Amino acid sequence: MKSLDRLFLQLPFRPNEITHVSTAAGVVPVLVVELSASPGRQELFLIPVSGEFGQGQSPDFATLPVALMRLSASGQIQEVNRMAQELLGGPVAADTTLDQLMLGLGRPIPDWLKEAVDAKTAPRSEFLRLVSRDREVFVQVTLCPVLQGGQIGLVAVLNDATELKTLEAQFVQSQKMQAVGQLAGGVAHDFNNLLTAISGHCDLLLLRHDQGDPEYGDLVQIHQNANRAAALVGQLLAFSRKQTLRPEILDLRDTLSDLIHLLNRLVGEKVTLTLSHDPVLKAVRADKRQLEQVLMNLVVNARDAMPKGGEIRIETEVVSLQEPLERDRATIPVGEYVTVRVRDEGVGIEPDRLQKIFEPFYTTKRTGEGTGLGLSTVYGIVKQTGGFIFVDSVPGKGSEFTVYLPAFHGRDAESAQMPAAEEVPTSKHGEGVVLLVEDEAPVRAFASRALRLRGYTVLEADSAEDALRLLEDPDLTVDVFVTDVVMPGLDGPTWVRQALTARPQVRVVFVSGYSEGAFGEADADIPNSVFLPKPFSLNQLTETVHRQLH
Known part of the structure; x- marks a missing residue:
C-alpha cells in the first residue's frame, strides 16, 4: 500500500486508537499499532476489533478479540489481555519474563527479542511450548516492535498451535x-x-x-x-511386522484359560490376576503362540508397574463399530472387534513418554532390567495380525492397554486353521538331488554339509543366475530346489518360476531371514513349495527336505 488515503477513511490516524479502513469486505474497524517509523517509511499493524467503538476511541486492551501481550524490550511481560490469559491458563504473575513462561525456541529467547526490537527482519512466528502445564500446549508467537511513550517495546500476538x-x-x-x-x-x-x-x-x-x-x-x-x-x-x-505367523481360529477365553497358570507364576504372590470375559465373545484369527506373547508381555509390564503389589485385570469384550474410530495416529474401520484390556494399579506413565512407549529399545526400567523390546514386540504382533493397540495412563493411578482384534466370521472355523508344522524329533536319511541356492557362503556351507550327511546329493549355486545355468543341462536330474528368497539379481520366486517351466515336477523349499510374507504373494502360484524361516537347525532343514520328497 503506497498511499494511506486509499486505506484509511479519515486521516490522520492515531496509534493505539480505533479507526476505520476500506477492505474487500467493506469498511471495518481496526486498532492501529505503529510498529516502527523512520524517515520516508512507516510500518503499521492493524488489528480487527468487534463491538461498538467510535472513530478515535481506544478499546480496552483486555477486551481485544486477539490474544496479545505487551512486553518490554528485554522480554518482561507488562500486560496480558483476557484472550491471552485463557490461552496461557490464567493470569501471569508480575515481573514474569517470556523465557519463564515459554520454552522450546532452540536458541536463547533474549536473542530473538533483540532481533525483533532491532527490526532487522520482518516479524516471524515461532512455535513455543508453555511451561508448567499438565498437558503440552504450544503457541505460535509473533513479535512486533511498537513505540510506547517514545520507547520501543514489543507486542506479542499469540495463536493456539497445539493441534498443529x-x-x-x-x-x-x-x-x-x-x-x-x-x-x-x-x-x-x-x-x-x-x-x-x-x-x-x-x-x-x-x-x-x-x-x-x-x-x-x-x-x-x-x-x-x-x-x-x-x-x-x-x-x-x-x-517390523515381518515375522512368519501361523494363524488359527481362537477363542480368547480358551487361550487365557490355558495361559492363566503361567501368568499367575509370572506375577508372583503380591499381585492378584483377575479375568473377566464377555459371555458372547467372538472368535479371532491369530497366531496362538504370538498372541500368548502379547498377553504375557502386557501382564509382565503391569506387574513391573506395581512393585508393592496390586490387581491386574484382564477383560475381554466384543465391540461393534458403526463408524470409524479415530484415535491417536490410527483409524479403526467399521466392523466387529474383540477387545482385550489389561489394566493395572501401578505408577502410570508420564504423558511425554506415552508417545514413545511402543518404540524398540525404549524402556523406563533400569539398565539390565529389560531390553526395551517387550511393548514394541506387542505392537508389531498386533499390527501384523490386523489389529490395533492403545494405551491410557494416569500417573500414580495406573495404566490400561487395549487391544482391538478383528472378530472372525468364517462359517467353518476348522477349515481356516493353519497349524504350525509338526516337529519331528529325529531326522531320517534320504536320497535325491538337491539344488541349493544361497548367496551367503557360511549358510550355504552349513546347509550343503547337513544335507550330504543325511544322504542327499547336493548341487550348489551362489546366485539364481548360476542355478539357471546349471539347469540348462538336460541330463541333470534335480528333485528339490532349496533357495533363499532375497538375493542379488533374481530373487528366489522369480528364478524358481522360470526353472519350473521345464521341470514342473521339482519340489521347492524357500528359506529366508525375513518372514514368509516378505515377498508378498510371489510364491502363491508356485506349486509344491514350502517355507522354512531362518535360523533353522540341521534337523529342521533335513526334515523339511525329507517331507517334500515324501
Missing part, C-alpha cells in the same frame, strides 16, 4: 516408527543369516562329540545362546 504441533508430532512419530521398523527388519534378516551359520555349524560339531567330551558343554552353551539371540531377532521381526 500434535499433528506434526504424530506424523513425525509415524515416519520414525516406519523407518525403525524397516531398519529392524533389515538387521534381523542379516542376523538370521549369521545365526543360521553359527547354530548350524554348532549342530555339525555336536554330531562329532558325545556328552562325555570336555568340549560338549561349551558347544551346548554356544547353541543355547544362539537360540536366545534368535529369540531377540524374532522380537525385532515382530516389531
Whole structure:
C-alpha cells in the first residue's frame, strides 16, 4: 500500500486508537499499532476489533478479540489481555519474563527479542511450548516492535498451535516408527543369516562329540545362546511386522484359560490376576503362540508397574463399530472387534513418554532390567495380525492397554486353521538331488554339509543366475530346489518360476531371514513349495527336505 488515503477513511490516524479502513469486505474497524517509523517509511499493524467503538476511541486492551501481550524490550511481560490469559491458563504473575513462561525456541529467547526490537527482519512466528502445564500446549508467537511513550517495546500476538504441533508430532512419530521398523527388519534378516551359520555349524560339531567330551558343554552353551539371540531377532521381526505367523481360529477365553497358570507364576504372590470375559465373545484369527506373547508381555509390564503389589485385570469384550474410530495416529474401520484390556494399579506413565512407549529399545526400567523390546514386540504382533493397540495412563493411578482384534466370521472355523508344522524329533536319511541356492557362503556351507550327511546329493549355486545355468543341462536330474528368497539379481520366486517351466515336477523349499510374507504373494502360484524361516537347525532343514520328497 503506497498511499494511506486509499486505506484509511479519515486521516490522520492515531496509534493505539480505533479507526476505520476500506477492505474487500467493506469498511471495518481496526486498532492501529505503529510498529516502527523512520524517515520516508512507516510500518503499521492493524488489528480487527468487534463491538461498538467510535472513530478515535481506544478499546480496552483486555477486551481485544486477539490474544496479545505487551512486553518490554528485554522480554518482561507488562500486560496480558483476557484472550491471552485463557490461552496461557490464567493470569501471569508480575515481573514474569517470556523465557519463564515459554520454552522450546532452540536458541536463547533474549536473542530473538533483540532481533525483533532491532527490526532487522520482518516479524516471524515461532512455535513455543508453555511451561508448567499438565498437558503440552504450544503457541505460535509473533513479535512486533511498537513505540510506547517514545520507547520501543514489543507486542506479542499469540495463536493456539497445539493441534498443529500434535499433528506434526504424530506424523513425525509415524515416519520414525516406519523407518525403525524397516531398519529392524533389515538387521534381523542379516542376523538370521549369521545365526543360521553359527547354530548350524554348532549342530555339525555336536554330531562329532558325545556328552562325555570336555568340549560338549561349551558347544551346548554356544547353541543355547544362539537360540536366545534368535529369540531377540524374532522380537525385532515382530516389531517390523515381518515375522512368519501361523494363524488359527481362537477363542480368547480358551487361550487365557490355558495361559492363566503361567501368568499367575509370572506375577508372583503380591499381585492378584483377575479375568473377566464377555459371555458372547467372538472368535479371532491369530497366531496362538504370538498372541500368548502379547498377553504375557502386557501382564509382565503391569506387574513391573506395581512393585508393592496390586490387581491386574484382564477383560475381554466384543465391540461393534458403526463408524470409524479415530484415535491417536490410527483409524479403526467399521466392523466387529474383540477387545482385550489389561489394566493395572501401578505408577502410570508420564504423558511425554506415552508417545514413545511402543518404540524398540525404549524402556523406563533400569539398565539390565529389560531390553526395551517387550511393548514394541506387542505392537508389531498386533499390527501384523490386523489389529490395533492403545494405551491410557494416569500417573500414580495406573495404566490400561487395549487391544482391538478383528472378530472372525468364517462359517467353518476348522477349515481356516493353519497349524504350525509338526516337529519331528529325529531326522531320517534320504536320497535325491538337491539344488541349493544361497548367496551367503557360511549358510550355504552349513546347509550343503547337513544335507550330504543325511544322504542327499547336493548341487550348489551362489546366485539364481548360476542355478539357471546349471539347469540348462538336460541330463541333470534335480528333485528339490532349496533357495533363499532375497538375493542379488533374481530373487528366489522369480528364478524358481522360470526353472519350473521345464521341470514342473521339482519340489521347492524357500528359506529366508525375513518372514514368509516378505515377498508378498510371489510364491502363491508356485506349486509344491514350502517355507522354512531362518535360523533353522540341521534337523529342521533335513526334515523339511525329507517331507517334500515324501
